[in-house]
Amino acid sequence: MSNIPESLSNKTIAVLGGTGPQGRGLARRFAAAGLPVVIGSRDANRATEIAATLVEPGYGTVTGADNPTAAQAGDIVVVAVPWDGHGELLKTLAAELAGKVVVDCVNPLGFDQHGAYALDVEEGSAAQQAQGILAESIVVCAFHNVSAVSLAAPGSAPVDTDVLVLGDVREATDLVQDLCGVIPGVRGVYGGRLRNAHQVEALTANLISANRRYRAHAGMRITDI
Amino acid sequence: MSNIPESLSNKTIAVLGGTGPQGRGLARRFAAAGLPVVIGSRDANRATEIAATLVEPGYGTVTGADNPTAAQAGDIVVVAVPWDGHGELLKTLAAELAGKVVVDCVNPLGFDQHGAYALDVEEGSAAQQAQGILAESIVVCAFHNVSAVSLAAPGSAPVDTDVLVLGDVREATDLVQDLCGVIPGVRGVYGGRLRNAHQVEALTANLISANRRYRAHAGMRITDI
Numbered sequence: 001m002s003n004i005p006e007s008l009s010n011k012t013i014a015v016l017g018g019t020g021p022q023g024r025g026l027a028r029r030f031a032a033a034g035l036p037v038v039i040g041s042r043d044a045n046r047a048t049e050i051a052a053t054l055v056e057p058g059y060g061t062v063t064g065a066d067n068p069t070a071a072q073a074g075d076i077v078v079v080a081v082p083w084d085g086h087g088e089l090l091k092t093l094a095a096e097l098a099g100k101v102v103v104d105c106v107n108p109l110g111f112d113q114h115g116a117y118a119l120d121v122e123e124g125s126a127a128q129q130a131q132g133i134l135a136e137s138i139v140v141c142a143f144h145n146v147s148a149v150s151l152a153a154p155g156s157a158p159v160d161t162d163v164l165v166l167g168d169v170r171e172a173t174d175l176v177q178d179l180c181g182v183i184p185g186v187r188g189v190y191g192g193r194l195r196n197a198h199q200v201e202a203l204t205a206n207l208i209s210a211n212r213r214y215r216a217h218a219g220m221r222i223t224d225i
Numbered sequence: 226m227s228n229i230p231e232s233l234s235n236k237t238i239a240v241l242g243g244t245g246p247q248g249r250g251l252a253r254r255f256a257a258a259g260l261p262v263v264i265g266s267r268d269a270n271r272a273t274e275i276a277a278t279l280v281e282p283g284y285g286t287v288t289g290a291d292n293p294t295a296a297q298a299g300d301i302v303v304v305a306v307p308w309d310g311h312g313e314l315l316k317t318l319a320a321e322l323a324g325k326v327v328v329d330c331v332n333p334l335g336f337d338q339h340g341a342y343a344l345d346v347e348e349g350s351a352a353q354q355a356q357g358i359l360a361e362s363i364v365v366c367a368f369h370n371v372s373a374v375s376l377a378a379p380g381s382a383p384v385d386t387d388v389l390v391l392g393d394v395r396e397a398t399d400l401v402q403d404l405c406g407v408i409p410g411v412r413g414v415y416g417g418r419l420r421n422a423h424q425v426e427a428l429t430a431n432l433i434s435a436n437r438r439y440r441a442h443a444g445m446r447i448t449d450i
Contacts, residue, residue: 192341
């Protein structure tokens, strides 16, 4: 049924913000790989409704819950909420997330008539803000530059991108690289410590600019690795 | 002798900081494509000495000069100097660079026992600092993430990377994309406006982290374009 690596066996993946485009896409792909997934939302009923749309026959399960319940249920918790409200949400979930690997995918971006641009973040990056709030969790930064459109393709369709995985704890970045690898075509590549997260989050603005110019859904591959 | 595009015919490329690893590599590759190149340095004698080592038989010319003379000679001027002193140098060359396309390749990085990290730049990025100083020039940002080691391979050896080209003037970014394309294997991809330059400069820290982890000379390809 699946080719999930040993490191992820029996692990439940929670996706906070799992009703948004990026969260939905990741949840569906994780489930398609055979992993049990729970998506979180402010509204548990909406999460349950969306969850039902993300399961492909014969694959893993997707259930919906409010954010605290989802955070509690996840062994690995992916944070795919909008930047606006990111810190406030995490403050309310510190207890549920304690002792867990938290994967922050949030891109602090602004938009105007010239397109996307990176926002200044007081803590340096969304990932560093998360680590500052979640002192008892291990924060890893990943999945920033994965096209939600590509994720929305059928579960078996490869996504042509590498994912830069950043963090300060090797065991956690290795685990998240394994999680990247369950999505067909995707490869997790170690990309440094959390202090270098800002530019990976912000690079999404450049890919959005390229998407506008070339009418594409750009991803990226790291060469020579 | 060469396959240089029409947009670059009869164009001289100046490389300021042309005696450093990145500058040397770019100068040699541009010359190998058949373009006339002049490298600049504080020390004209050193520039001349290094220039003599960069010419491959049958290709373009490389000459050396002090930085003002090189800046004056170039139709397109590549800035590959160290970040330390970047602004001070450009302030002295505003007259020579007026009316020209200036290609900033500078990565404002710091290094400590944990590796490389992005420095805060008051103007946002090296490229924006350059544009602020060079009001009469058109600044484009490119060539940040090209491995100097790969550039140092023989002129015909392909370099497996795309180059993100950023700028606010379409004609200038198109021209610099053409310049990227004269290096075998390299493709220039439009990556947005100068306000999004910081993260492209800073991403070099992530590639350095990956290089340390994987013992590689990482580059990057933008997918779906």
